[in-house]
Amino acid sequence: MKIAVGMDLHAKSTTAFAVSVNASIELKMDEHTLLEDFNRKFSGFPSDRSGMTEMTDFLKGHEVHILIENSTKTHEIYWMLTEMGMSVTVAFAADLFRITKSKKKTDRHDAVELAGYMRRRLNGETEFKVSFMPTREWLMKRELCRTLYDESSALSDVRRQVRSHMLMHGIVHKATDIVGVSSLRYLTSLNDPVLNSLALRADDANKRIRALEKTIHGMYENDTNYRILQTIPGVGKVIAAYISGMTVDVERFDKAGEFSAFFGLVPGMRESAESSPHCHITRRGDDVAREMIYQAALVHVFKGNDGTSSITCAFNRLYGDGKRMPFKKAMTAAARKMAVLMFTIMKSGRPYERR
Numbered sequence: 001m002k003i004a005v006g007m008d009l010h011a012k013s014t015t016a017f018a019v020s021v022n023a024s025i026e027l028k029m030d031e032h033t034l035l036e037d038f039n040r041k042f043s044g045f046p047s048d049r050s051g052m053t054e055m056t057d058f059l060k061g062h063e064v065h066i067l068i069e070n071s072t073k074t075h076e077i078y079w080m081l082t083e084m085g086m087s088v089t090v091a092f093a094a095d096l097f098r099i100t101k102s103k104k105k106t107d108r109h110d111a112v113e114l115a116g117y118m119r120r121r122l123n124g125e126t127e128f129k130v131s132f133m134p135t136r137e138w139l140m141k142r143e144l145c146r147t148l149y150d151e152s153s154a155l156s157d158v159r160r161q162v163r164s165h166m167l168m169h170g171i172v173h174k175a176t177d178i179v180g181v182s183s184l185r186y187l188t189s190l191n192d193p194v195l196n197s198l199a200l201r202a203d204d205a206n207k208r209i210r211a212l213e214k215t216i217h218g219m220y221e222n223d224t225n226y227r228i229l230q231t232i233p234g235v236g237k238v239i240a241a242y243i244s245g246m247t248v249d250v251e252r253f254d255k256a257g258e259f260s261a262f263f264g265l266v267p268g269m270r271e272s273a274e275s276s277p278h279c280h281i282t283r284r285g286d287d288v289a290r291e292m293i294y295q296a297a298l299v300h301v302f303k304g305n306d307g308t309s310s311i312t313c314a315f316n317r318l319y320g321d322g323k324r325m326p327f328k329k330a331m332t333a334a335a336r337k338m339a340v341l342m343f344t345i346m347k348s349g350r351p352y353e354r355r
Contacts, residue, residue: 001034001062001063002020002021002022002062002065002122003018003020003021003035003059003062003063003064003065004018004020004021004065004067004116004118004119004122005017005018005059005064005065005066005067005115005118006018006066006068006110006111006112006113006114006115006116007067007068007077007111007114008069008107008108008110008111008114009047009068009069009071009073009074009077010047010073010107011047011073012046012047013044013045013046013047013107014042014044014045014046014047014051014077015042015043015044015107015108015110015111016038016039016042016043016045016055016111017039017108017111017112017114017115018035018038018039018059018115019035019115019116019119020035020119021065021119021122021123023119023123034062038058038059041058042055042058043108044107047073049080052077052080052081053084056081056084056086064086065087065089065118066081066086066087066088066089066118067088067089067090067091067114067115067117067118067121068088068089068090068091068114069090069091069093069096069099069110069114070090070092070093070131071093074090074133075139078090078133079136089118089121089130090130090131091114091117091129091130091131092128092129092131092284094284095127095128095129096113096114096127096128098113098116098117099113099114132248132252134245134248138245138248140219141216141219141220141241141245142242142245142246144212144215144216145216145238145241145242145245146242146288147212148209148212148213148216148238149238149242149288149292151205151208151209151212152209152238154205155179155202155205155206155209158179158198158202158205159177159178159179159202161198162178162179162187162195162198162199162202163178165192165194165195166178166195169192171190171192171195173186173187179199179202179206181206184199184202184203187199213237216237216238216241217237217241220241220244223241223244224349225240225243225244225247225250225346226240226241226244227240228346228349228351228352229243229244229342229345229346231345231351231352232296232300232304232338232341232342232352233299233300233303233304233309233352234295234296234297234298234299234300234301234304234338235296235342236296238292239292239293239295239296242288242289242292243289243292243293243342244346246263246286246289247259247346250343250346250347251347253343256339256340256343256344259340259342259343260336260339260340260343261282261284262284262285263284263285263286263289263290263293263339264282264283264284264285264287264290265290265293265332265335265336265339266282267282290335293335293338293342294331294332296335296338297315297331297334297335297337297338298331298334300312300334300338301315301331301334308354309354310337310341311334311337311338311341312334314333314334314337315330315331315333315334318333318334319331
């Protein structure tokens with residue numbers, strides 16, 4: 001029997017529900033009994049290897065297709081089930097309107113709806129996008145980059161606090177980086193209790209950032225995408241590493257538009273009988289990666305090139321003397337161009353060349 005299984009995952013327990021894929025064919029008595037027994041037995045079971053093994057053993061001998069939503073727990077269960085030989089599909093939660101828009105928020109309800117989504121997909125309906133699931137190694141690389149991003153953000157907060165305190169107390173110190181090594185030495189010498197505390201925080205953050213950068217570079221040094229992305233003005237090591245980690249294999253994208261859509265940098269559509277207007281960007285996918293592409297475009301436009309690149313020209317057309325667009329909207333368009341450029345050079349395997 002061909003079976004569709006919906007699984008609602010939580011940290012400690014999972015609810016599963018199974019249906020026959022061939023809904024138009026009347027089930028045999030033993031098949032009907034099997035599904036009833038399964039749905040009763042696995043209405044709540046442990047979200048660990050023993051629980052998953054028991055579930056897969058119960059359905060042994062049948063063609064099973066499992067659907068789960070993308071969440072933090074999803075990765076562990078996905079790897080576990082695929083190692084057991086199960087066919088597992090991971091859906092973007094935002095696409096599952098029967099769940100997200102439903103007033104019934106129970107684990108049983110969500111598992112039943114997931115099973116329905118999987119059955120309809122196997123019968124030819126496309127209601128949701130499938131989430132790409134990386135290997136453990138690639139996920140580790142992503143997490144390291146996100147940790148570095150968080151540390152850098154925390155250091156930026158300290159930098160702002162230092163400048164604010166100095167401004168309030170009339171302390172003047174002209175330095176390129178107020179939390180650089182020489183600046184921290186100067187701040188400590190002032191014997192200001194607030195600056196001493198902030199200097200310690202900044203020093204600790206700098207040490208963690210340097211250690212993370214070294215680790216990330218070691219993990220990516222043989223990665224072709226990591227190297228060629230850095231040839232684009234505005235794209236540094238951290239951005240190159242994270243975009244490469246999110247992409248994994250650029251060949252899974254057929255077109256640049258698909259790549260941009262993966263990072264939520266394409267306009268949404270609101271269609272009606274009379275019009276099909278473009279809306280704000282979808283903001284689907286990873287928010288940190290999208291922010292990194294935006295920052296890369298910002299640096300590229302204002303510091304990283306001679307003003308002749310397609311990204312800079314696109315920005316200038318939209319935010320020139322006529323000011324056809326607000327700054328942020330024009331820069332978002334430039335970020336979309338940056339994503340297209342990233343896709344193009346990764347696809348070709350050739351470094352960026354100034355034109």
